[in-house]
């Protein structure tokens with residue numbers, strides 16, 4: 083996160099000058115400003131046709147297609163007239179004799195007016211972009227070299243392509259061959275450099291690894307070599323380090339997150355997959371840690387472990403180790419990921435399950451030591467295995483200790499790993515095998531005040547006892563001294 087930020091709403095103009103201006107720069111130019119999700123609607127309804135008989139409208143649609151067909155950016159065309167000078171959040175194009183209240187520059191063919199909105203991460207987003215085309219210019223439509231001479235007609239389509247490049251988020255490029263050159267020339271379509279600019283702008287987030295968010299505690303660090311905000315947003319000067327954790331929620335759930343560090347100034351954010359921040363905490367005034375609890379609708383989210391690009395708090399730094407703790411509460415269990423196999427035999431079946439407070443209907447991963455806890459799992463046995471002789475196993479893992487659920491439903495520590503894993507149940511497999519791992523257990527009555535347990539369950543066939551199909555994501559149960 084940038085150490086200082088200001089909220090603003092700006093309307094900026096990018097124009098195409100008729101005469102050559104010499105500016106030196108590297109390949110494609112982008113500021114990092116872009117459309118959330120890489121898509122927008124565009125209203126087009128141009129009347130009239132060029133001297134060569136092609137309708138301006140059709141040529142503009144072709145210019146949209148030149149970007150839409152060749153990049154990840156998606157335009158949705160709506161063939162309706164909208165005044166481009168209205169600040170209405172709708173993008174449109176029109177021939178005009180002024181730039182929405184100001185005069186066209188002497189050599190200006192067209193202007194793109196962009197409106198931006200500030201974001202917490204990266205450069206401001208574009209939320210409106212309108213194109214006005216100078217109606218005093220003599221246009222035609224043709225490919226190839228520009229017609230020579232001072233009385234020449236200008237090719238309309240390449241002007242439209244250039245302005246649409248500004249709509250998408252491209253700036254002027256003077257070094258490479260580009261339709262985004264600061265002045266019009268013989269280039270009549272987007273070049274490799276132009277297309278690479280769009281790709282860089284809209285695929286930046288995928289350049290950074292997205293780990294799965296795991297419940298419980300995970301340690302990590304922010305340090306050199308990690309992704310930065312500037313990297314994942316393709317722009318700006320926020321070079322603060324950032325780690326990405328993804329969670330997919332099939333049902334609404336409340337996530338409780340804590341980023342703890344004694345020295346790293348922790349900034350914790352929750353965003354959607356377009357990096358639109360839903361909630362954040364940067365409690366730099368109270369130590370170096372951050373925490374937030376947020377109710378989330380079904381959907382996919384990123385939990386972002388971030389820091390500042392410059393030191394803000396004298397007691398905290400912008401690089402170092404942290405631990406990320408994640409817990410959930412929901413009326414529904416979280417999915418346990420794909421079933422995996424202990425051998426080369428491909429996994430089959432489906433496993434679900436969760437821990438819950440036996441007094442209420444909530445599934446959760448964190449409990450107070452005085453709460454009554456129930457942990458249940460269900461195995462939907464694969465069709466081909468139903469009725470066959472097999473077994474069901476369940477394990478509870480805490481630290482280095484592994485406990486196996488025995489045939490009377492009690493977890494017993496496994497001390498001799500050379501012996502076969504104890505089976506909870508054996509015999510003909512049912513279509514649905516329910517496993518009660520804990521039922522109405524109150525930790526304090528067992529003298530337990532703190533515990534972190536991963537539950538795994540699975541099944542196998544007597545004909546291949548070395549193969550067990552089990553849940554890849556454990557059922558998490560963390561017990562804390564007091565009720566959270």
Ligand SMILES: [Zn+2]
Nearest residue numbers: 096097098254
């Ligand atoms: Zn321009």
